[in-house]
Amino acid sequence: MSKRPRPSLSAAAIIDSCLELLDTEGAxxxxxxxxxxxxxxxxxxxxxxxxxxxxxxxxVADRLLEESIEGFEPTGDWRHTLRTLAVRHRKVYLAHPHAAVLAAIRVTRRPAEMRVIEIILAALGEAGFAPDEAVRHYRALADFVLAWSCMDATYRTLDERMRQKDQSAWADAYAAVPAASYPHLAAAAPYLVAVDNEASFLFALDLMLDAVAAQAPSPS
Structure with missing residues (x-):
């Protein structure tokens, strides 16, 4: 009896398999x-x-970008567009942390990356920036989102015990610092415990967008 031929592989199937392996087994x-x-x-x-x-x-890196813009359409509000893209990007990186760590510093030169850049530059153009200034703001925003998202993704690649040790440090080691040596740290210790990563990212993102809006030639 002849064996049934295997279906031919597609690039998409290979990328899917890569993400599954990275998600379950790591880099x-x-x-x-x-x-x-x-x-x-x-x-x-x-x-x-x-x-x-x-x-x-x-x-694989381009697939992450593709996921981040799947179903997304700009609304005409440049700030909303940039904020939504940033949040979507971080969400995808956290869903695929091992892939994110490998992808964050790469330039894919592929369609999804080009589409993301096009959307961001268009939004900055709506804010009134000329192409040269739009590029400067694009790089600042993109590098901020990539760095923060990669940092959070890298944390998720740590084993659970190590993550718990780092998390408990705020409630243990930093809560016990002597006020005589570290007066400001001791005063802030209760608040450091309460810091939430998601809220911190959104706070920092809004600070970045506030800075962009302050320099925008057109009203925000």
Whole structure:
């Protein structure tokens, strides 16, 4: 009896498999051998779509950006557009932390990244910025969101015990600092315990957008 031929692999299926492996097993699982095994395919079949691991990684990075703008349409309110994109981006990074850590510093040169940049520059154009100033503000905003989102994603890649130790430090070590040596830290210790990562990100994001609005040639 002849074996049933395996369906041909698609680039999208390979990227899906990469994200699943990264989500469940971490960055060390991102090898052509492991991806091929996960798909039930010969690892060499992946080379029909991706020349090497780095090209595959860039495609994964672009997939994260694609997820962040899925179903999104600008509203005509530039500030709302930029804020919504930032929140969406962080949400995707937190959903795929291992992939996010690998993707954050890369330039994908692919359609989703280009679409994101186009949306941001258009929003800044609506605020009245000329192209050169729009680019400066785009880079500042994008780097802020990438850095903060990657930081939070990296924290999620730590094992649970390590995360608990870091989290408890605010209630334990910092709550016990001597006021004579650290008067301001001792006074603020109860509030440090209550800091929420999500709220902190939104607070910082609004500060950034306030700064953009203050420099915008058009009324916000």
């Amino acid at each position: 060390n699982a991102l090898t052509f051998r492991r991806i091929g095994g996960h798909l039930g395919a010969d690892p060499t079949a992946l080379y029909r779509h991706f020349r090497n691991k780095d090209e595959l990684l860039l495609a």
